[in-house]
Amino acid sequence: MDSGLTNGVLVPSADDKSVVGGGGVEDVYGEDSATEDQLVTPWTVSVASGYTLLRDPRFNKGLAFSENERDAHYLRGLLPPSVSCQELQEKRLMHNLRQYEVPLQRYIAMMDLQERNERLFYKLLIDNVEELLPVVYTPVVGEACQKYGSIFRRPQGLFISLKEKGKILEVLKNWPERSIQVIVVTDGERILGLGDLGCQGMGIPVGKLSLYTALGGVRPSACLPVTIDVGTNNEKLLNDEFYIGLRQKRATGQEYAELLHEFMCAVKQNYGEKILIQFEDFANHNAFELLAKYRTTHLVFNDDIQGTASVVLAGLIAALKLVGGTLADHSFLFLGAGEAGTGIAELIALEISKRTNIPVEETRKKIWLVDSKGLVVSSRKESLQHFKRPWAHEHEPVKELFDAVKAIKPTVLIGTSGVGKTFTKDVVEAMASFNEKPVIFALSNPTSQAECTAEEAYEWTKGRAIFASGSPFNPVEYNGKVFVPGQANNAYIFPGFGLGLIMSGTIRMHDDMLLAASEALAAQVTEENYAKGLIYPPLTNIREISARIAAKVAAKSYELGLASRLPRPKDLVKFAESCMYSPVYRNYL
Ligand SMILES: O=C([O-])CC(=O)C(=O)O
Numbered sequence: 001m002d003s004g005l006t007n008g009v010l011v012p013s014a015d016d017k018s019v020v021g022g023g024g025v026e027d028v029y030g031e032d033s034a035t036e037d038q039l040v041t042p043w044t045v046s047v048a049s050g051y052t053l054l055r056d057p058r059f060n061k062g063l064a065f066s067e068n069e070r071d072a073h074y075l076r077g078l079l080p081p082s083v084s085c086q087e088l089q090e091k092r093l094m095h096n097l098r099q100y101e102v103p104l105q106r107y108i109a110m111m112d113l114q115e116r117n118e119r120l121f122y123k124l125l126i127d128n129v130e131e132l133l134p135v136v137y138t139p140v141v142g143e144a145c146q147k148y149g150s151i152f153r154r155p156q157g158l159f160i161s162l163k164e165k166g167k168i169l170e171v172l173k174n175w176p177e178r179s180i181q182v183i184v185v186t187d188g189e190r191i192l193g194l195g196d197l198g199c200q201g202m203g204i205p206v207g208k209l210s211l212y213t214a215l216g217g218v219r220p221s222a223c224l225p226v227t228i229d230v231g232t233n234n235e236k237l238l239n240d241e242f243y244i245g246l247r248q249k250r251a252t253g254q255e256y257a258e259l260l261h262e263f264m265c266a267v268k269q270n271y272g273e274k275i276l277i278q279f280e281d282f283a284n285h286n287a288f289e290l291l292a293k294y295r296t297t298h299l300v301f302n303d304d305i306q307g308t309a310s311v312v313l314a315g316l317i318a319a320l321k322l323v324g325g326t327l328a329d330h331s332f333l334f335l336g337a338g339e340a341g342t343g344i345a346e347l348i349a350l351e352i353s354k355r356t357n358i359p360v361e362e363t364r365k366k367i368w369l370v371d372s373k374g375l376v377v378s379s380r381k382e383s384l385q386h387f388k389r390p391w392a393h394e395h396e397p398v399k400e401l402f403d404a405v406k407a408i409k410p411t412v413l414i415g416t417s418g419v420g421k422t423f424t425k426d427v428v429e430a431m432a433s434f435n436e437k438p439v440i441f442a443l444s445n446p447t448s449q450a451e452c453t454a455e456e457a458y459e460w461t462k463g464r465a466i467f468a469s470g471s472p473f474n475p476v477e478y479n480g481k482v483f484v485p486g487q488a489n490n491a492y493i494f495p496g497f498g499l500g501l502i503m504s505g506t507i508r509m510h511d512d513m514l515l516a517a518s519e520a521l522a523a524q525v526t527e528e529n530y531a532k533g534l535i536y537p538p539l540t541n542i543r544e545i546s547a548r549i550a551a552k553v554a555a556k557s558y559e560l561g562l563a564s565r566l567p568r569p570k571d572l573v574k575f576a577e578s579c580m581y582s583p584v585y586r587n588y589l
Pocket residue numbers: 137138191192193281303304444445470489490
């Protein structure tokens with residue numbers, strides 16, 4: 001039975017009671033899963049019909065309302081006579097989108113669609129993922145955040161500023177959906193590699209959550225984007241008349257910690273123990289501290305530390321097929337010793353340790369980090385931030401990346417510094433001089449911040465590099481051969497990872513789940529992909545890939561006794577698939 005609207009009255013159906021999926025009309029009201037506390041909200045549920053129905057993006061189908069639906073829901077005359085199918089609407093929209101030459105216009109058009117017809121937005125995104133991901137996600141979302149104030153139309157997500165201190169629980173209750181399963185939250189201090197964008201960082205939680213739905217199948221009504229506004233230190237924004245956030249310098253210390261703590265407590269109180277909170281694009285100091293502080297009391301995941309680590313480890317495991325050896329045979333040099341750099345480094349060290357039984361303190365020694373002051377070495381230990389200290393190995397000081405490359409002779413070079421164009425010709429040529437197949441990952445986002453371009457990597461290594469980047473690059477032709485760069489972006493991991501946590505009712509995160517996700521992703525690279533030099537599977541199959549990642553993450557959670565959904569479904573891949581939201585229109589009769 002399908003769920004639907006009958007004479008403007010919402011009817012829940014029997015087949016939409018799964019914890020995650022369905023995405024049916026009844027989810028909006030979610031009585032099945034809402035707790036008593038959640039039912040007490042300050043607004044009244046109103047039933048959509050007629051004009052209101054057309055204006056409600058959750059239910060609107062535009063020209064795709066059938067004749068009978070038009071009769072049943074008071075739509076006669078409100079639509080032109082023609083009836084379209086969803087596929088025709090999709091064709092028309094893709095045609096229109098392709099007319100826009102300015103990428104930001106495509107972004108605005110996609111956001112307008114999301115606000116107008118949610119199912120059509122997701123249908124477009126799912127069916128055209130390779131084309132539209134760069135629009136709603138990196139790189140264009142970066143520009144959208146920079147200009148968020150001037151392109152602002154309707155608020156998407158919750159804005160929680162210092163003004164809401166003491167009232168965060170009430171603010172959460174203002175949100176129209178009650179059965180929230182995942183929150184992506186930022187404080188806007190380190191948006192991609194673009195720095196402090198304050199309140200305008202909201203584009204990131206919105207974009208990440210649209211991928212939770214499109215790539216991971218979590219229903220849209222279960223996703224809540226949040227921006228915590230404690231001010232910004234970005235002078236340009238503070239002086240921008242269109243800036244949408246608090247016009248003050250960032251609150252820090254106790255004031256910051258108290259607001260964040262109130263938020264974390266209110267979220268758990270309002271949505272329960274199993275709500276997944278994904279931290280996104282916080283500055284280093286806060287990112288590490290928040291993760292350490294809340295990992296034992298909440299289900300928290302830091303995408304920049306953990307999601308990026310998991311996707312890069314997957315790429316490295318896959319790359320072994322092309323370069324040979326085991327992970328333990330390789331040596332790694334990072335430019336950037338922040339969230340992504342140390343997060344990836346630690347996960348590699350953990351994986352090697354698991355595979356070899358060598359203690360992690362030892363396996364870390366094959367991994368070197370360079371920060372803005374040069375190679376991280378033991379003589380710098382006292383002055384280093386705590387998250388860099390495990391990487392301060394014995395070595396004489398080295399200032400420049402190029403000299404560090406020559407001294408360490410890594411087989412793998414990874415850029416996570418957020419600073420573009422730092423893998424210079426010298427650096428890349430040095431990598432190629434002592435590696436048959438140098439592995440080079442330029443991970444900083446968006447494209448403007450990439451350490452080098454795909455073209456540079458292939459040219460400077462004479463086509464020998466195994467290259468991946470955080471933001472997408474087009475295939476490159478070099479010496480008559482086409483090279484397809486991989487996109488080592490956490491988008492491969494977090495949607496499936498989150499689905500796995502949600503569908504198993506996981507209450508706490510564990511690093512072994514990240515390793516499981518990496519192995520699951522690497523296992524999706526086919527012989528055909530390898531033959532083309534690919535170390536990530538194409539994004540076109542991402543929903544299948546996400547289901548497999550979800551299944552492995554859930555399996556690990558059950559194994560660790562962290563999953564609360566019992567009994568454990570027998571076939572976790574099938575279960576994951578059955579939970580996934582479908583953007584196909586519902587029949588409202
Ligand atoms: O958003 C992305 O594309 C990847 C990411 O988490 C970041 O760069 O902070």
